[in-house]
Amino acid sequence: MKExxxxxxxxxxxxxxxxxxxxxxxxxxxxxxEQLAILYRQVFPGGEEEQDEDSExxxxxxxxxxxxxxxxxxxxxxxxxxxxxxxxxxxxLPAAACLLVMALAGAWWFGLRDHSLAGRxxxxxxxxxxxxxxxxxSEVWLNANSSITYKGDFNRTGRELTLTGEAYFKVAKNAxxxxxxxxxxxxxxxxGTAFNIRSYADEPDIETTLESGSVExxxxxxxxxxxxxxPGQKLRVDNSLHTAYANDxxxxxxxxxxxxxxxxxxxKVDTAGNAMTDAAWKxxxxxxxxxxxxxxxxxIEKWYxxxxxxxxxxxxxxxxxxxxxxxSLETVLSTLRETGKLAYRVEHDTVYIR
Amino acid sequence: MDILALxxxxxxxxxxxxxxxxxxxxxxxxxxFADTYVRQHEVAEEIVSDVMLKxxxxxxxxxxxxxxxxxxxxxxxxxxxxxxxxxxHYTTWDIDQLAPEAFVSAGTPEDETIHRELKHRFAEAVSQxxxxxxxxxxxxxxxxxxxxxxxxILDISENTVDxxxxxxxxxxxxxxxxxxxTSR
Numbered sequence: 001m002k003e004x005x006x007x008x009x010x011x012x013x014x015x016x017x018x019x020x021x022x023x024x025x026x027x028x029x030x031x032x033x034e035q036l037a038i039l040y041r042q043v044f045p046g047g048e049e050e051q052d053e054d055s056e057x058x059x060x061x062x063x064x065x066x067x068x069x070x071x072x073x074x075x076x077x078x079x080x081x082x083x084x085x086x087x088x089x090x091x092x093l094p095a096a097a098c099l100l101v102m103a104l105a106g107a108w109w110f111g112l113r114d115h116s117l118a119g120r121x122x123x124x125x126x127x128x129x130x131x132x133x134x135x136x137x138s139e140v141w142l143n144a145n146s147s148i149t150y151k152g153d154f155n156r157t158g159r160e161l162t163l164t165g166e167a168y169f170k171v172a173k174n175a176x177x178x179x180x181x182x183x184x185x186x187x188x189x190x191x192g193t194a195f196n197i198r199s200y201a202d203e204p205d206i207e208t209t210l211e212s213g214s215v216e217x218x219x220x221x222x223x224x225x226x227x228x229x230x231p232g233q234k235l236r237v238d239n240s241l242h243t244a245y246a247n248d249x250x251x252x253x254x255x256x257x258x259x260x261x262x263x264x265x266x267x268k269v270d271t272a273g274n275a276m277t278d279a280a281w282k283x284x285x286x287x288x289x290x291x292x293x294x295x296x297x298x299x300i301e302k303w304y305x306x307x308x309x310x311x312x313x314x315x316x317x318x319x320x321x322x323x324x325x326x327x328s329l330e331t332v333l334s335t336l337r338e339t340g341k342l343a344y345r346v347e348h349d350t351v352y353i354r
Numbered sequence: 355m356d357i358l359a360l361x362x363x364x365x366x367x368x369x370x371x372x373x374x375x376x377x378x379x380x381x382x383x384x385x386x387f388a389d390t391y392v393r394q395h396e397v398a399e400e401i402v403s404d405v406m407l408k409x410x411x412x413x414x415x416x417x418x419x420x421x422x423x424x425x426x427x428x429x430x431x432x433x434x435x436x437x438x439x440x441x442x443h444y445t446t447w448d449i450d451q452l453a454p455e456a457f458v459s460a461g462t463p464e465d466e467t468i469h470r471e472l473k474h475r476f477a478e479a480v481s482q483x484x485x486x487x488x489x490x491x492x493x494x495x496x497x498x499x500x501x502x503x504x505x506x507i508l509d510i511s512e513n514t515v516d517x518x519x520x521x522x523x524x525x526x527x528x529x530x531x532x533x534x535x536t537s538r
Contacts, residue, residue: 003527007520007523007524007527010523011516011519011520014494014500014501014516014519015500015501015502015512015516016500016501016502035530035534038472038530039523039526039527039530042476042495042523042526043491043494043495043519043523044495044498045495045496054378054381054382056381056382057377057378057381057382058378060377060381060385060399060402060403061374061377061378061381063399063403064377064403064406064407065374067403067407068407068410071407073407073410073411074370225366225367227366227367
C-alpha cells in the first residue's frame, strides 16, 4: 500500500501537479523507508551534473568552434565601451573657474533669478500631447501621461534627461555632448537622430524605435554592454525591473538585481515614406499595430483620459490593427465593436468592454 | 547557471563566452541522447554540432525560446531521425524500437548506499523494458525532465509518458522486492 502511495506521489511530482503537502509526504515516506529511498534515487539521482569543465565537452567545443570560424560565423564583436567616472583634469580648472565666474556674474546680472540646478519637468496629462524644444535645440513630442525631467545644467556639460511614458525625439547633433535618456530599465545614448521611446511604468515592455541615425542602448543592470540600433529597428525590453523614479531624475536600483531578467527582441519596422507607425501619435493619429487588447486598452486610457474596464477575459488573445486620425473616443470604440469581438458602454469616464 | 541570461548574452550581445558555456553545459546530455538514436558517436557529434550552430545563427530569435533544454533535445531528436531516414538503405531502424543502449547511467553520482549486485539488477531490468519506456525513463533520470518536457521532446502525450514511467517504476520496485528476499 505504501508503495502504491509512493508511486502515486512520484508521478504527481513529475507531472508538475504536486502540492507542497504532497512533496512533504513523499519526503517523509523516503525518510522512513530505506527501500523507497533506493527506488526514489532510481528516478531522481540528485546532484545536478554540471560538469562544465568536462574534457570531452571541451574537446568537442574546440572542434565545433573551428567549424564556426571557418564558416565565418564569429564576426569580431564591437568592443564594449567601458565608462570611467569622469575625472576633472587639472587643465580644465581655469575653464571651470571661468564658468563659475560667469554663472555668478549672470546671477547678479539677472537680478539673482533662479538659475539653480533644480531642473525642469515637462508633463503632459492623460488625454493630451505636447511638443517642446529643449535648450540645445532638440525637439521632443510628448505623448499623453508622460514626462521628461532634466537638470538645470542641461546642455552645459552633457545632455541627460529622464523619460516616463512615451516620447518622440529629434535630437540636435552635437558630438561633444552626448544626449542620454534614462527610461525605466535602460538608457539610450543618442548620436544625432530621430526615434521613439515608449516606456510607461504600467506597461510590461519598453519599446525603442529608430527612424534615422543611430542610438546606443545600455540596460541599467548591464552597464558593460551596449546594443546598437539601426534605422527601422525596434528594440523591445521587458521592463520587469520595476524602477522607481525619484524626482531628481536618478533611477533607483532595481529591487532585486539577481532576479532581473530582461527579454529582448529586435524587430524590423517599416519606415517607408517616413510613415513610422510607432510615432504617428505625434501627428494626432492613434495607432494599433497588431496590439493585444491589454495594450489597446492602455493606449485608449492615455489618449482619451478614461479608465477601461475589461469584463471579458477572452479578449486578451485578440489583436487589433488600425489607424484613427484625430477621431473621437466614440468613433474608436464603435470601430472596435465592428470587429465583432467586443461590445462596450461608457459611463462618465469609464469604458466597460466585454 | 542562469540559462535565460546566457541566451540573452548570445542573442543580443553575440557573446562567444556565453555561447561556449551553453555548449559545455548541454553537450554531454545531448550527445548521450543522440547516441541512443544513431549509435555512431561521430554522427551523434555532428548532429549536436549542427543544433548548437543554429543556436548561434538564429540571433535574436534565441531569446524567444522559453525552455532551451527542451528545445535542444527536441532538435537533436529531429536531427537524429532525419539522419536515420536519409540513411535508410544502410540501416533499418524502426524509430519506435530504438532504445538506449546498454543502460549505463553515466554522469550520475555513484550511489554508495546500494550494492553493486542490486545496481546490476536494476540496469538489467531497465534494459528489458520496452524501447519507448526506456527512453522516457532515461530522459527523466538523466536530465531531470518533467512529464511535460519529455512529452514535448518525444512528441507523445503526457499520459503516455506517465504510463511509461509507471511501468519502469513498478519493474524496479519488483527487482527490489526479489532482491530483498534473495540476499541476506
